[in-house]
Amino acid sequence: MKGVVWAIVASLLFCIGLYAQGGAVAQISGTVKDQSGAVLPGVEVTLTQTATSATRMTVTNETGSYAIPNLPVGPYKLKASLPGFVTFVQTGIVLQVNSNPAIN
Numbered sequence: 211m212k213g214v215v216w217a218i219v220a221s222l223l224f225c226i227g228l229y230a231q232g233g234a235v236a237q238i239s240g241t242v243k244d245q246s247g248a249v250l251p252g253v254e255v256t257l258t259q260t261a262t263s264a265t266r267m268t269v270t271n272e273t274g275s276y277a278i279p280n281l282p283v284g285p286y287k288l289k290a291s292l293p294g295f296v297t298f299v300q301t302g303i304v305l306q307v308n309s310n311p312a313i314n
Contacts, residue, residue, distance in 0.1 A: 236305035239277035240313040242270050242290055242298075249274030253292045260285045260301075281305055288313050 242253045253270040261284050270276045286303040300313060 234283050234307040235280045236283055236307065236309045236311075237277060237279040237281060238286070238288065238303070238305070238311055238313055239275070242274045242276070242292075243314070244295070250292060250295070253290050253295075256289045256291075257281070258287045258289070260287055283307055283309075 238257060240255075242250045242255070244250055249270075251270055251272045251274055253274070253276070254267060255270065255276045255278070256265055256267045257278050258265045259282065266278050266281065268276050268278055283305045286305060287299065287301045288303060289297060289299050291297040303311065303313065305311070
């Protein structure tokens with residue numbers, strides 16, 4: 211009977227570990243500036259997970275900063291656009307578990 215109980219406990223711990231890995235997330239943040247170094251508020255920052263085409267969008271604040279939290283790990287493309295400026299696109303971003311890369 212003790213062997214059965216330990217087998218059940220071990221199975222539950224294994225399943226909890228798998229669940230925790232399934233919820234692995236990361237974040238991308240940064241500051242958007244123009245060529246002179248001035249911060250740009252109001253820039254639309256769009257992040258696309260290239261494996262699924264899922265997108266998340268935010269807008270830079272008054273200091274030109276943005277953050278997109280709780281992102282599933284994987285490959286991404288970032289696009290930053292503001293009328294009157296050339297659109298910035300960066301590909302090849304790969305998020306790892308608990309990473310927080312700054313894309314400026």
